[in-house]
Amino acid sequence: xxxxxxxxxxxxxxxxxxxxxxxxxxxxxxxxxxxxxxxxxxxxxxxxxxxxxxxxxxxxxxxxxxxxxxxxxxxxxxxxxxxxxxxxxxxxxxxxxxxxxxxxxxxxxxxxxxxxxxxxxxxxxxxxxxxxxxxxxxxxxxxxxxxxxxxxxxxxxxxxxxxxxxxxxxxxxxxxxxxxxxxxxxxxxxxxxxxxxxxxxxxxxxxxxxxxxxxxxxxxxxxxxxxxxxxxxxxxxxxxxxxxxxxxxxxxxxxxxxxxxxxxxxxxxxxxxxxxxxxxxxxxxxxxxxxxxxxxxxxxxxxxxxxxxxxxxxxxxxxxxxxxxxxxxxxxxxxxxxxxxxxxxxxxxxxxxxxxxxxxxxxxxxxxxxxxxxxxxxxxxxxxxxxxxxxxxxxxxxxxxxxxxxxxxxxxxxxxxxxxxxxxxxxxxxxxxxxxxxxxxxxxxxxxxxxxxxxxxxxxxxxxxxxxxxxxxxxxxxxxxxxxxxxxxxxxxxxxxxxxxxxxxxxxxxxxxxxxxxxxxxxxxxxxxxxxxxxxxxxxxxxxxxxxxxxxxxxxxxxxxxxxxxxxxxxxxxxxx
Numbered sequence: 001x002x003x004x005x006x007x008x009x010x011x012x013x014x015x016x017x018x019x020x021x022x023x024x025x026x027x028x029x030x031x032x033x034x035x036x037x038x039x040x041x042x043x044x045x046x047x048x049x050x051x052x053x054x055x056x057x058x059x060x061x062x063x064x065x066x067x068x069x070x071x072x073x074x075x076x077x078x079x080x081x082x083x084x085x086x087x088x089x090x091x092x093x094x095x096x097x098x099x100x101x102x103x104x105x106x107x108x109x110x111x112x113x114x115x116x117x118x119x120x121x122x123x124x125x126x127x128x129x130x131x132x133x134x135x136x137x138x139x140x141x142x143x144x145x146x147x148x149x150x151x152x153x154x155x156x157x158x159x160x161x162x163x164x165x166x167x168x169x170x171x172x173x174x175x176x177x178x179x180x181x182x183x184x185x186x187x188x189x190x191x192x193x194x195x196x197x198x199x200x201x202x203x204x205x206x207x208x209x210x211x212x213x214x215x216x217x218x219x220x221x222x223x224x225x226x227x228x229x230x231x232x233x234x235x236x237x238x239x240x241x242x243x244x245x246x247x248x249x250x251x252x253x254x255x256x257x258x259x260x261x262x263x264x265x266x267x268x269x270x271x272x273x274x275x276x277x278x279x280x281x282x283x284x285x286x287x288x289x290x291x292x293x294x295x296x297x298x299x300x301x302x303x304x305x306x307x308x309x310x311x312x313x314x315x316x317x318x319x320x321x322x323x324x325x326x327x328x329x330x331x332x333x334x335x336x337x338x339x340x341x342x343x344x345x346x347x348x349x350x351x352x353x354x355x356x357x358x359x360x361x362x363x364x365x366x367x368x369x370x371x372x373x374x375x376x377x378x379x380x381x382x383x384x385x386x387x388x389x390x391x392x393x394x395x396x397x398x399x400x401x402x403x404x405x406x407x408x409x410x411x412x413x414x415x416x417x418x419x420x421x422x423x424x425x426x427x428x429x430x431x432x433x434x435x436x437x438x439x440x441x442x443x444x445x446x447x448x449x450x451x452x453x454x455x456x457x458x459x460x461x462x463x464x465x466x467x468x469x470x471x472x473x474x475x476x477x478x479x480x481x482x483x484x485x486x487x488x489x490x491x492x493x494x495x496x497x498x499x500x501x502x503x504x505x506x507x508x509x510x511x512x513x514x515x516x517x518x519x520x521x522x523x524x525x526x527x528x529x530x531x532x533x534x535x536x537x538x539x540x541x542x543x544x545x546x547x548x549x550x551x552x553x554x555x556x557x558x559x560x561x562x563x564x565x566x567x568x569x570x571x572x573x574x575x576x577x
Contacts, residue, residue, distance in 0.1 A: 059082065060075075060081075060082045061075065062093075063093050063163075068120075069125045069154040069162045070120045072154060072162045073093075073154070074118065076094075076164055076167075077174075080104070080172060080173065081171075081173055081205075082181070082205075083204075083205035083207030083208070084208075087104045094163060094164050094167055095155065095157060095164065095165045097165070098164060098165050098167050102167045103169070103170065104171050105170070106169050106170040107134055107135060107169065107170035107171070108134065108135035108170055108171045108173055108178075109131060109133075109168065109171070109172050110134065110173050110174075111129035111131055111172060112130045112132050112175050113174035117129035117174075123154055124151060124153070126149065126150065126151045126152070127148060127150040127172065128147065128148070130148070131147055131148045132144060132145075133520075136223075136224075138202065139185075139202035139217055140200075140203075140224045140225075141201075141203055141519040141520070143480075143519070148172065150166075150168050152164045182203045182204065182205055182206070183210075184202070184517060184521070184522070185201070185203075185214050185274065186201055186202075186273070186277065186497055186498055187199070187200045187214070187218045187222075188218075188273045188274065189221075189226070189229075189231070189232050189270060190230060190232070190270070191445075192229060193469070196310055196311070197307070197311065197312045198226055199498050200222055200224070201498040201518060202214070202217055204217075211241050211281065214275075214277075214278070215275060218270055218271060218274045219233075219236040219267070219270075219271075225465070225479055228476075229447050229466075232270075233255060233256075233259060233263050233266065235254045236252060236253075236255055236256045236259075236267060237252065237253040237254035237256070238250060238251070241275075246280065246282040246283060247281075248278075248284045250287070252287070253288070257288055257289065264295070265295060267286070268284075268307075269306075269310055272302050272307065273312075276304060283302060283303045284303075285302075312497045313444045313542065314357070314358075314444065316357045318540035318542065318576070319331075319575065319576045320573065320575060321343070321353060321355045321574050321576065322554070322567060322571075322574075323349075323573075324340055324567075324570055324571065326571070327342050327347070328343055328347055328362050343379045343380055344385070346384050346385045347364045347385050349366065349571075350364035350375075350572060351367070351396075351571070351572065352364070352365040352396035352572050353365070353574045354574055355574050356405070357576040358399075359399075360378060361376055361379065362376065362377055362379060363375070363376045363388075363397040364376075364377075364385070365396055368387075371391055372390070372391060372392070373387050373389065373390045373394075374388045375387050376388055388405070388407070392409070394407060394409055395409065395439065396439065396536075398442055398577075399442070399577040401442075401446050402421075404420055404421075404446075405418070405419040406418050407419070410436050410437050410438075412432065412435070412437065413429060413433070413437060413451065414432055416429060416475075425468075425471055425473050426472040426473070427475070428472055428473070428475070429475045430474075433451075433478050434455060435454055436454040437451065438453060438454055438489050439452040439489070439491045440492070441494055442577075444497055449464045449466050450462075450494065450518075452489040452490075452492045454488075459483075459487070459489040460480060461480070461481040461489060461492065461502060462478050462480045462481055463477075463479045464476065464479075481516065481519070483504075483514070483516070483520070484523050487504040489503070490505055490511060490534065491503040491535075492537070493538060494539065495515070495539040495540075495541060495545060498517060498519075499515065499516070500515075500516050500518060501513055501514070501515055501516075502514040502516060503547060505533065505534075511547075512525050512527060512534075513527060513528070513557075527560060528547065534548065535548060535549065535550050536548040538574050539575065540575035540576075544556050544558070546566065546567075546573050552568060552569045552570050552571060553568055554570045554573050
C-alpha cells in the first residue's frame with residue numbers, strides 16, 4: 001500500500017482559533033498492511049469555537065440569624081467563591097469596619113482543601129491550609145508554596161451576631177472551587193515587532209459580566225512575564241459591553257479617542273480575540289463616543305479572520321508525517337484507504353523528524369560518524385540532504401511557524417542553534433537554567449520556548465521568552481512550569497496557544513500524557529493506558545495528539561484516556577508546524 005510517487009505539499013486549511021486542546025472528528029476504517037494506519041483515516045475539521053462564560057453559578061446566601069462563628073466563616077468562604085460585583089453578599093459576613101477596608105480585587109490565594117482546613121477554638125476560627133497559587137489583580141496565576149494561616153477574629157456586632165473583623169487580603173479560594181468556578185481566557189497583545197498576537201492566559205471567576213471584565217483586563221495591559229515581548233496602547237478604557245445576536249458592541253473611552261489607524265487596528269484585534277472566546281459572541285463592534293470604528297473604510301463588525309496576518313496559530317491544516325521502513329512519509333488521510341507517501345527519499349533511518357509547512361522542508365536527526373547529525377531536505381525534492389549540524393548527541397529538532405529550525409545538544413541550552421531560511425541566526429541566551437535538555441518545543445506564535453530538563457534534583461519544565469531582531473534570536477526570562485509530581489519527563493509539545501502536553505514516565509516504566517496550562521494553574525493526566533513505554537509525543541493546536549511507543553505503535557488522542565491505535569511500525573512521528 002506504499003505509494004512512492006512525489007509527495008503532495010502540505011495542505012493549507014481553515015484557521016483554528018483555540019484556547020485549549022481541540023477535539024477532532026475521526027472516522028474509523030481498517031487497513032490491512034503493516035506500517036500503515038490501522039484504525040482508518042483521520043478527518044480534520046474546524047471544531048466549534050472554544051468558549052467560556054456559559055456556567056450557571058450558585059448564588060451565595062447571606063449569614064443566617066444566630067449563626068455560630070464556624071458557620072459564619074464557612075458562609076464567607078463560599079460567598080467569596082461566587083463572583084458578584086463588589087462581593088456584596090460576602091461583605092455581609094464582615095463588620096462594617098472590616099467591610100470598608102476589605103479589597104476582594106487585590107488578589108486570590110488558592111489553597112488545597114485535602115483536609116478540613118477550618119478549625120474553631122472557643123470563638124476563634126482559623127483557616128490553616130497549604131498555599132498552591134495566587135492570582136494577581138489582573139488574573140495572572142503564579143504557583144506558590146507555603147501556608148495560608150488566616151485568623152478571622154470573630155466579634156459580635158450591635159445585633160449580637162457573629163461577624164468577621166479580620167478578613168484576608170483579597171479572596172481565599174480552595175483548589176476544588178478554583179477548578180469548578182474559574183475559567184481561563186487568553187488575552188492577546190501585539191508583539192513588539194508587530195508580527196503576531198502573543199497570548200496571555202488569565203483566570204476569571206464564573207458569573208455575570210465576564211465579557212466586560214475580560215475586556216477591561218485586556219486594555220489594562222499585559223504586565224507580568226510577557227510584557228517585554230509586546231506593545232500595547234495604554235490608557236484605553238472599556239466603558240461598557242452590550243451583547244445581542246452574537247454581536248458584542250464594545251464602548252471605549254480614555255486614550256482610544258487619540259489612536260491612529262494602526263493603533264485602532266491593534267486594539268480591535270485584541271478586543272475581538274478576547275471577546276469571541278465567550279459563549280454567544282461571534283463578532284465584535286467597537287465604538288468611541290457612539291461612533292463605530294471602521295477598518296478599510298467599510299466594515300464595522302469584525303471576527304478573528306479579519307486579523308489573520310496576526311493570528312497566534314498558523315493557518316495550516318495539521319498534517320502527520322511518520323518514519324516507516326527507514327524513510328519519511330506523509331500520512332495522507334483519504335476517504336477510502338489511508339496510505340503513506342514517501343516525501344524525502346534522501347533521508348534514511350532518522351531517529352526523529354520535524355516538518356515545516358512554511359518552507360516545505362523536513363529536518364531529521366540521524367546517526368553520523370562519531371555522533372549524530374541534523375539533515376534537511378525539501379518535501380518531494382530529489383536533491384541529496386543538507387547536513388546542518390553534527391555533534392556527539394542531539395535532541396530532536398523543532399521548527400517554528402516561520403520555518404526556523406531549532407536544534408540543541410542534550411548537554412545544555414547553551415548549545416542551542418537556530419537556523420533561518422537563508423542562514424544561521426545569532427542566539428543570545430540570558431541566564432539559561434542548568435540541566436540536560438530532554439525536549440524542546442516552540443510555541444505556535446513563536447514567542448515562547450518550552451523546555452524539559454533533567455537536573456540533579458529531578459526534572460523541570462519551563463518557558464523562555466523568545467524575541468527577534470537583526471538576525472538575532474534572544475531568549476530570556478526562564479520561568480518554571482509547576483508540575484503535579486516529579487515523574488521523569490520524556491517529551492513536550494504545544495496543544496494550544498497557552499497549553500502544553502507533557503509525556504512523563506515513572507519508576508515502573510509506565511508513561512502518560514499530562515495536559516497543563518503554561519502557568520501550571522490547571523493540569524490533569526489524560527492517558528493513554530498502555531503496557532509498553534511511550535517515547536515520543538506529537539501535537540498540533542486544533543488537532544489531535546499522537547504518542548509513539550517503544551515498539552513503534554502510534555496512539556491517537558480521541559478523548560481523555562481514549563487513545564486508539566492508529567499507526568504501527570513507526571520509528572518517528574511529527575506534525576507539520
